[in-house]
Amino acid sequence: MSTQVNREQIKGMLKAHKPRMKRYLSHCMHCSLCAESCFLYMKNDKDPRYMPSYKVLNSLGKLYRKGGRVDRAFLEDIKEIVWKNCVLCKRCYCPVGVDIPAMIAFARSICRSQGVHPDEEQSWL
Amino acid sequence: MAQFVAFIKGPMVWIAFGVFFAGLIIQGWRFFTMSRKKDPAYIPGTEKKKKKKKKKKSKKTKAKKKKPKTIMDRLQPLIAFADKRWDNLENSMFRIHPLVSVVTIIFHVFLFVIPILLLAHNELFRAAFGFSLPSLSDQTTDMMTIIFLLCGGFFLFRRIFVRRVRAITTWWDFVMLAVTLTPFITGFMAFRQWGDYPTVMLVHMISGELMLILIPFTKLGHMIYFFLYRVLIGSEYSFGQGKRAW
Numbered sequence: 001m002s003t004q005v006n007r008e009q010i011k012g013m014l015k016a017h018k019p020r021m022k023r024y025l026s027h028c029m030h031c032s033l034c035a036e037s038c039f040l041y042m043k044n045d046k047d048p049r050y051m052p053s054y055k056v057l058n059s060l061g062k063l064y065r066k067g068g069r070v071d072r073a074f075l076e077d078i079k080e081i082v083w084k085n086c087v088l089c090k091r092c093y094c095p096v097g098v099d100i101p102a103m104i105a106f107a108r109s110i111c112r113s114q115g116v117h118p119d120e121e122q123s124w125l
Numbered sequence: 126m127a128q129f130v131a132f133i134k135g136p137m138v139w140i141a142f143g144v145f146f147a148g149l150i151i152q153g154w155r156f157f158t159m160s161r162k163k164d165p166a167y168i169p170g171t172e173k174k175k176k177k178k179k180k181k182k183s184k185k186t187k188a189k190k191k192k193p194k195t196i197m198d199r200l201q202p203l204i205a206f207a208d209k210r211w212d213n214l215e216n217s218m219f220r221i222h223p224l225v226s227v228v229t230i231i232f233h234v235f236l237f238v239i240p241i242l243l244l245a246h247n248e249l250f251r252a253a254f255g256f257s258l259p260s261l262s263d264q265t266t267d268m269m270t271i272i273f274l275l276c277g278g279f280f281l282f283r284r285i286f287v288r289r290v291r292a293i294t295t296w297w298d299f300v301m302l303a304v305t306l307t308p309f310i311t312g313f314m315a316f317r318q319w320g321d322y323p324t325v326m327l328v329h330m331i332s333g334e335l336m337l338i339l340i341p342f343t344k345l346g347h348m349i350y351f352f353l354y355r356v357l358i359g360s361e362y363s364f365g366q367g368k369r370a371w
Contacts (some may be wrong), residue, residue: 026356027347030298032289036221048292057293059183095218097354098346 005075005114011068013110021106024098025038025061028053034100037093040085052092052100055081075116082107083118120122133330140333149349156353160221210332225283232276235269238311240333241265245316263316270313277306298316301344 014021034052035041041050048054059078063070082104090101111117219226240246244260251257261269281302283290311329314320340348 026344027350029347030293033218034223035289048289051289054293096351
């Protein structure tokens, strides 16, 4: 696996979905009311790291904040958030109506485009 | 300074309202142009149509056989609809977070009602346009403002002391809360003549205008996007049929 990431490709992907994703990110009110809709949050002693909003803000949110200027280590960090901490069951509920699963799925697509995804041996899949 | 105050009192009010309404229209227009495509994957509307057709058939056969409808029969669909809504409510945020739900509803309703139905604002409105909206008494709006500020205090408390909210809170959330609460705090102070009245009124006007300008372009945009996003959701939470896609 190469250590470099194709930043231009990431920037292109981020730009293509910018109007929608930036609106979602900016309209997340950080109210934490989505927490209980995530079974992983409920089953992990209500650890805030499993809140849907936390997962989105710390994966896709950071990608947009950095404008795609990220390295492989960063993508490896968010790999755990978007694959291990979320199973994309689409049951999360946002009172404002933000489409949380779409954002996680998009963050996964970006990771996957750079070859960052869970290995077969990884036990959490 | 006198010129600055005159500007804040006069042209700035119109600029703020102009930006506010234009911003809302632009954001709404942007939403509908971006989401013109319909989502083919899940269309709840079609299910409803099928059900309706079936119902119509059964009603027709019944009508042929039996007596005319009573009032209760006619009300039945309405009762079933209310029942379904109540079930949804039971499984909603009201059940999981009753306190936050009630506080947030009061907060948002008062956020609109207080400035629009305030007697003093309506007097200014009458001076500008020659007519005014109905207004509540000063005592009522005063009491409502106290409740509103307590609700705002509740949100601030959550941001600082509740672990899960703190985990996703940024400095910008505090700014947004301050932008929302400042016009009400200063309005409350002005009504009670607390502090230096001209300064309090100046801060009141600037913060109110700032809030109006920021609404369409920041987090506060959920004022319009709350309704728009729900047109997208293909579920019981949708305001439309949930057909739209981006």
